[in-house]
Amino acid sequence: MAEEVSNKQVLFQDFVTGFPKESDMVLSTGTIRLKVPEGSKAVLVKNLYLSCDPYMRIRMTKGAPDDFSPYIPGSPITGFGVAKVLNSGHPDFKEGDLIWGIIGWEDFTLISEPETVFKIKYTDVPLSYYTGILGMTGLTAYAGFYEVCTPKKGEYIFVSAASGAVGQLVGQFAKLSGCYVVGSAGSSEKVDLLKSKFGFDDAFNYKEEPDLNVALKRYFPEGIDIYFENVGGSMLDAVLANMRLHGRIVVCGMISQYNLEKPEGVHNLMYLITKRIQMKGFEVFDHFSSYPKFLEVTRQYVKEGKIVYVEDTVEGLESAPAALIGIFTGRNVGKQVVVVSHE
Template sequence: MAAEQEAVSNKRVILSNYVTGFPKESDMKITSGSIKLKVAEGSKDTVLLKNLYLSCDPYMRWRMSKLDRPSFVDSFHPGEPINGYGVAKVLDSTHPNYAKDDLVWGSTGWEEYSLVTAPQLLIKIQHTDVPLSYYTGILGMPGVTAYAGLYEVCSPKKGEYVYVSAASGAVGQLVGQFAKLAGCYVVGSAGSKEKVDLLKNKFGFDDAFNYKQEPDLDAALKRCFPQGIDIYFENVGGKMLDAVLLNMRLRGRIAVCGMISQYNLEKPEGVHNLEQLIGKRIRLEGFLAGDYYHLYPKFLELVIPAIREGKMVYVEDIAEGLENAPAALVGLFTGRNVGKQLVAVA
């Protein structure tokens, strides 16, 4: 008990200043605070976490800016720790739903230890026969995103043609595998030969191409989809979305998950082919994983057996140590990562 009352060092990743343009490692700094490994007496519904893994996700770039327009997330505050999704162990709790030694995933700070006063944003981990790191990816927010965007938003039918951009990332690699499980023909795009090979040889995509080597995206899509696209899982935006609109089939569906090509631009690119939505009766719908967390038990019923039976695979890119977290996050926007980028806190 005495040891728990003593303050210990707590390494943290702090946002230095609001970011414009591409983020840099220097926009974040590593500092060290202190924390007691015991929830203070009288604190209600509070959970103390030891963070194990932290998730690097593209939406975090929005939060590094001072947002001047409506957004589904708030800005980070300069001088305070960044936060996002992570996997953690409960060290102490005054909340009835969480007990010491429980494993959880959900919203936490980019620090060694976090005191969480909104534990409704944490989900208890029930299956520990798979890597805990998977709860930053295939079994966490990216997994729910892929599942909800494909099955709930797009309702795939056997034999349909599915295109996934940023297909080797945390979400895209799963969308392609879910679409194959649904009996679809699947093509993905990525930014290197290594990633294209992953899509075809590890994730089971029917075809894939390196968008950086395609001077004409419209021509590339016509080559891959001579009969057109039924479902587009949108992760990129900009010129990619413009080209896709020209290649959608009648009553096609577009699930708008992200637009990573636009996040670092001070003025987003325009999309010029929106008239295609009308004549082709295309449905374009944005969505958030949080809208579908009520389906998490159903999601696990599909994914846990698929992992155990080798029907789904997942590639992770793990940065070791909290001090390497800024470089890992920045690397998302240059395509440096291969697979799901996360940080092992240690």
């Protein structure tokens, strides 16, 4: 019989209303056999790195949209991460392979549908990068910017939540495309990071701006061609008033709304008509076919130093709930990663 070992897990307690708390997740210890069931095409992995992402809050809500299937109370939290194959019943995966994709917040995960994960091809970069810049987050920035925004050289671009995992990459893609880019963030430290490390042309702390409409007019006196939307609410309202004729808004996320029982209304929608603005939402899952091209392009940018990347790491599964909650208060600087194991 296969060896049975303890398996530390972060379990989802129950559906959340309002702002999530650390107590909505609980650390528990179960057991798992280190061998896939006989005849199964499942893959057993040892988890190395976990990604904390805003969309995970949506999955804590009862009746979440189909694309964000709600977590099951009493079961482990799941999300994107990096893992190492220990045992496999699938012909495409063997012991020792490294993968990224949806895994459990636990020491070991039995992946019943391994077609949903990606085998890691390159190990000449930190493996944690596959939770972000070379994984789902990076593909989100790449597909949203290049495939949905369709930027042109010289355009004026605004990125909200710009120091976050997606925003920091969108800004750098914009600069590599010859665009003028301004970002917003929630602290002076993050604003400095945008300008000094990520190469944004300018940036501002939205918490210090009494009037976002006035602030945007100051940074974009001729208006905004492309807005990469990550926050929603009052920021979206102000942006609509500052868009240029035939501007584009790509909606990636609305983190300011996820913890509200009643989302805020948007009042400036008339500008969609008068300025002929195109506003389009997207989900990264629709762009997975672009992953091979994205990986080659972005990895080369990283190796050449044309793109820099900042991670905020914490150690251990016991730190995961606080890390996830922290992204909703802006506690992290850069991509929030949980280190489960260094093996």
